[in-house]
Amino acid sequence: MGRTVVLEENLIPYISKFASPNAYAVGLILGQSAGQRDYIVHFARTPRPAKEDIEEESIETNPFGDKEKETTEKPITSMKDLEENWVADHAKHVTRMLPGGMWVLGIFTVGKSDPYEDSSDRNRVRCALVQIREHFVKHSYLHGDGPSSEKLALHYNTVSQKIVCRSVDLNSTMFRPADLKIHSSPTKWHHLECHMGFDQWFPLPQSSSVRPLKRLIMDIVGNISKEIECAQCLIEGEPRDASDPVEGIGGDSQDEEVIIAPRRKNKGSLSPQASPAKKNTLPLEVNLFMPCNASEDCNDSSGVTTIDCCGEVRLVGVLACRVFLHQKATVEEAEKAVKTDIMRSLYSRLEMHWDSLIEEEQGCPEDRLTLHEPPRKVLVSLPAWNGRVELLEYIFPGEGPSEALISLRELLSLNVESSAVHECVEPAADASEFSVMHRSMEEVEPSRGKGSSSSEISHHMLVNTVRNVLSSCDDQGGISVGDARRLGSISSLDMRNAVVFVVAVTVALLAVAVAIYSSTGSDKGD
Structure with missing residues (x-):
C-alpha cells in the first residue's frame, strides 16, 4: 500500500508562484507524517547560492551567504545544477523553525517538464534526500528525521498546472506513486501548549578546562534529553493512555472553540450539520514531570558520585512550547511532539548562540560569572492556514520582529508583515535579575585574597550561566524566573573556608x- 498525501487546495497558489519560464524551482515540503499518511502544511523554496559565493564561501560556515548583499542567483536550468549539500543545509535551518511533530517531508520541484521521468534526475533528487538524512544524524537533537524512511518527491507542472507526487524509500532506489488527495475543506488541527521550567546546575569536571564551550553545552543538552525522554506527561492535568485520541480530550470547553458536527444523538435540538468554523483559541495544556533520578532506568545504583570540578553551569528559565497535530492524532503522538519541540527548541537556540560568539570560550574563564543569553522564540502564523498552524523563528537580544522577517523570507518563502510575528510568547530576558549573584560572587573575592594558591582557585566555583529565559509568568505552569532568582548558591570553596x-x-x-x-x-x- 502506497503513501497518502493530504494537500489543502489553498496551498497550490503558494507553490505555483515559484514558477519560472526557463528554470526549475526546488524546495522543501514541510508537514506532518502519521503512519502511511502525510499532511503538507507549507512549501519552502530553497534559496540559490550567489554566483560569486559558490566557490568563495563554505556552506558549513555561511550556508546562505550575505543576505544584505544583492547578488545574482544561479538558476537551475536542469536537475544537474541541483546542489545536494545546499538543499541539506536548508533543511537543517528550516527544521529549527518547525514545531515538534513536523518535519521536512521531502523535496518539490516546479518546472515545465517532470524531472522524475529521467533516471539521472531521480538519482540526484534521491541523493539530496539522503544528504538531508545524514545532516539530521549529525544533529540528532533536532529530531529532524521523521518516523518514516519514505520521503516525498512532488512536481508542479507549470504548463498543465498539475501536481504529481511520488514516495521515495531512502533504503532503496524505488520511486512509487503516492495517492495525492487535494482537500477543499479546511483540515482541523489540535493545539497543545507546554511551559517547561529549568533551574538546573551542571558540574564542570577539571578535564573540561581544555574543552570548548560548544562541547560543554552539548554534554548538558545530552543530560537534559535523557530527562525529557523519561518525563511523565499529563494532558489537561490527567495521565492518558497512549492509544487515546486527542480528539476526545478537552470536553465541552474544547468543543466551544473547535468546529465539529455535534455527536450527541440523544438531544434532538442539536442540528445534524456542523456549526460555522471558529478558531481554536483554547489549546490543550500539557505538563511534564521530570524523574527524580533519570539514571534509575539504566540500573545505575552507584549512589553519590564525587567529581573534581573547576566550575558549574546553571541553566535557568522557562521554555514555551506549542505544537500542532492532525485531527486523528493520538496521545502518544502528542507526547512525542511536545518532547521533540522542547529538545529541538533548546538545541536550536543554543547552537545559534555559540555560532554567534565572536571568540570561543575555552576552559575556566577569569570571570567567574559569565552570562549567556541565547535567542528567544517568536511565532508566525502561516497565511494559508488562517492561524490554525504556526511556525517559529528565533531573535537575539535587542532584535525585534523586523529581524525575523529576513529569515522568514529567505528560508520559508514567507512574505509577511511585522504584525504577523508574535513575540509575546517568550518575553525578553532581563540581565539585571542576576545582579544578586554578581554581588555574592564579588563578596567572595576579598576573602580569597591575591595570594590564593592554584589549587584553591581550581576548586572555586565558576558559574557559567546559560540563560534560556523566555517567560517569568507564574500562571504559565512553569518555574518563574523570580523564584529561580531567589535560589542561593554556595561554592565548595566557601564551605571549606567556613569549616x-x-x-x-x-x-x-x-x-x-x-x-x-x-x-x-x-x-x-x-
Missing part, C-alpha cells in the same frame, strides 16, 4: 582556655 574558619576559632578558644587554666594552676602552686 576551616570554625575549626580555627575553636582551636584558638581551646588554646586560650588551656593558657588560663595553666596560669591559674601555677598561681595556686605559689
Whole structure:
C-alpha cells in the first residue's frame, strides 16, 4: 500500500508562484507524517547560492551567504545544477523553525517538464534526500528525521498546472506513486501548549578546562534529553493512555472553540450539520514531570558520585512550547511532539548562540560569572492556514520582529508583515535579575585574597550561566524566573573556608582556655 498525501487546495497558489519560464524551482515540503499518511502544511523554496559565493564561501560556515548583499542567483536550468549539500543545509535551518511533530517531508520541484521521468534526475533528487538524512544524524537533537524512511518527491507542472507526487524509500532506489488527495475543506488541527521550567546546575569536571564551550553545552543538552525522554506527561492535568485520541480530550470547553458536527444523538435540538468554523483559541495544556533520578532506568545504583570540578553551569528559565497535530492524532503522538519541540527548541537556540560568539570560550574563564543569553522564540502564523498552524523563528537580544522577517523570507518563502510575528510568547530576558549573584560572587573575592594558591582557585566555583529565559509568568505552569532568582548558591570553596574558619576559632578558644587554666594552676602552686 502506497503513501497518502493530504494537500489543502489553498496551498497550490503558494507553490505555483515559484514558477519560472526557463528554470526549475526546488524546495522543501514541510508537514506532518502519521503512519502511511502525510499532511503538507507549507512549501519552502530553497534559496540559490550567489554566483560569486559558490566557490568563495563554505556552506558549513555561511550556508546562505550575505543576505544584505544583492547578488545574482544561479538558476537551475536542469536537475544537474541541483546542489545536494545546499538543499541539506536548508533543511537543517528550516527544521529549527518547525514545531515538534513536523518535519521536512521531502523535496518539490516546479518546472515545465517532470524531472522524475529521467533516471539521472531521480538519482540526484534521491541523493539530496539522503544528504538531508545524514545532516539530521549529525544533529540528532533536532529530531529532524521523521518516523518514516519514505520521503516525498512532488512536481508542479507549470504548463498543465498539475501536481504529481511520488514516495521515495531512502533504503532503496524505488520511486512509487503516492495517492495525492487535494482537500477543499479546511483540515482541523489540535493545539497543545507546554511551559517547561529549568533551574538546573551542571558540574564542570577539571578535564573540561581544555574543552570548548560548544562541547560543554552539548554534554548538558545530552543530560537534559535523557530527562525529557523519561518525563511523565499529563494532558489537561490527567495521565492518558497512549492509544487515546486527542480528539476526545478537552470536553465541552474544547468543543466551544473547535468546529465539529455535534455527536450527541440523544438531544434532538442539536442540528445534524456542523456549526460555522471558529478558531481554536483554547489549546490543550500539557505538563511534564521530570524523574527524580533519570539514571534509575539504566540500573545505575552507584549512589553519590564525587567529581573534581573547576566550575558549574546553571541553566535557568522557562521554555514555551506549542505544537500542532492532525485531527486523528493520538496521545502518544502528542507526547512525542511536545518532547521533540522542547529538545529541538533548546538545541536550536543554543547552537545559534555559540555560532554567534565572536571568540570561543575555552576552559575556566577569569570571570567567574559569565552570562549567556541565547535567542528567544517568536511565532508566525502561516497565511494559508488562517492561524490554525504556526511556525517559529528565533531573535537575539535587542532584535525585534523586523529581524525575523529576513529569515522568514529567505528560508520559508514567507512574505509577511511585522504584525504577523508574535513575540509575546517568550518575553525578553532581563540581565539585571542576576545582579544578586554578581554581588555574592564579588563578596567572595576579598576573602580569597591575591595570594590564593592554584589549587584553591581550581576548586572555586565558576558559574557559567546559560540563560534560556523566555517567560517569568507564574500562571504559565512553569518555574518563574523570580523564584529561580531567589535560589542561593554556595561554592565548595566557601564551605571549606567556613569549616576551616570554625575549626580555627575553636582551636584558638581551646588554646586560650588551656593558657588560663595553666596560669591559674601555677598561681595556686605559689
